[in-house]
Amino acid sequence: MGKAANATLDLMTEAPAPPPPAPAAAPSTLLLLVRHGETPTTGSVLPGRAPGLHLSERGRAQAQRIAERLAGLKVDAVYSSPLERTAETAAPAAAGTGLEVNHEPGLIECDFGDWTGAALADLTGLPEWQTVQHAPSVFRFPDGESFARMQARMVETLEALRTTHPGGVVVCFSHADPIKAAVAHALGAHLDLFQRIAISPGSVSVISYTEGQPPAVLTVNSTAGPLAGLRQPRQGAEDVQP
Numbered sequence: 001m002g003k004a005a006n007a008t009l010d011l012m013t014e015a016p017a018p019p020p021p022a023p024a025a026a027p028s029t030l031l032l033l034v035r036h037g038e039t040p041t042t043g044s045v046l047p048g049r050a051p052g053l054h055l056s057e058r059g060r061a062q063a064q065r066i067a068e069r070l071a072g073l074k075v076d077a078v079y080s081s082p083l084e085r086t087a088e089t090a091a092p093a094a095a096g097t098g099l100e101v102n103h104e105p106g107l108i109e110c111d112f113g114d115w116t117g118a119a120l121a122d123l124t125g126l127p128e129w130q131t132v133q134h135a136p137s138v139f140r141f142p143d144g145e146s147f148a149r150m151q152a153r154m155v156e157t158l159e160a161l162r163t164t165h166p167g168g169v170v171v172c173f174s175h176a177d178p179i180k181a182a183v184a185h186a187l188g189a190h191l192d193l194f195q196r197i198a199i200s201p202g203s204v205s206v207i208s209y210t211e212g213q214p215p216a217v218l219t220v221n222s223t224a225g226p227l228a229g230l231r232q233p234r235q236g237a238e239d240v241q242p
Helices: 003-013 057-069 084-097 127-134 147-164 176-187 191-196
Strands: 029-035 077-080 101-103 169-174 204-209 216-222
Touching: 029 084, 029 147, 029 176, 057 084, 077 084, 077 147, 084 101, 084 169, 127 191, 147 169, 147 176, 147 191, 176 191, 176 204, 176 216
Parallel strands: 029 169, 077 101, 077 169
Antiparallel strands: 029 204, 204 216
């Protein structure tokens, strides 16, 4: 057999090259949105951004329970609204993870303007209260912030945090209305429907962000159970059994 024939035979019997390995999928970024614990005025007063409001005894217990629920979950950063009640709620979680609490103004409560400090019993009788409940997208608090601006500010803040910590787990301590607005946005729900979302004191809501995909809401208003299962540890080669 000639040299040309031998070369042709060699080419025919060579094994095809294996395809290149698929690139590993980038891990999602998890943002845990935590409402601060109860205060002495929870459910009775609209405190807004007024300073000097601290957690009640029940609120401090809720803050400790949040820290316990985070056990086993690798947390990359802890952020908090600068108000006292959120910073106090974040403190046990930060201590448990060995991280600092970063004060993030974008996580702050809605600015209720002239309604700051008003009793809810007095506000519910106002004609404007119906707009707050049923058409919040068009409402702005007198001399304060609009719900639309609050939502935009919260969404922008979360986008910045997830970009800063790609593939990480970030715990964000905030307030009921900003968290409800962020969850509604992630669900693709209109702002006028955000009042239908319940966010209790000391609760955790989780949004997962994967590059190139819409956000996924993993849980809303969770108040019990460990959170370590949100991020399953990757199985290493040494852990694979034959």
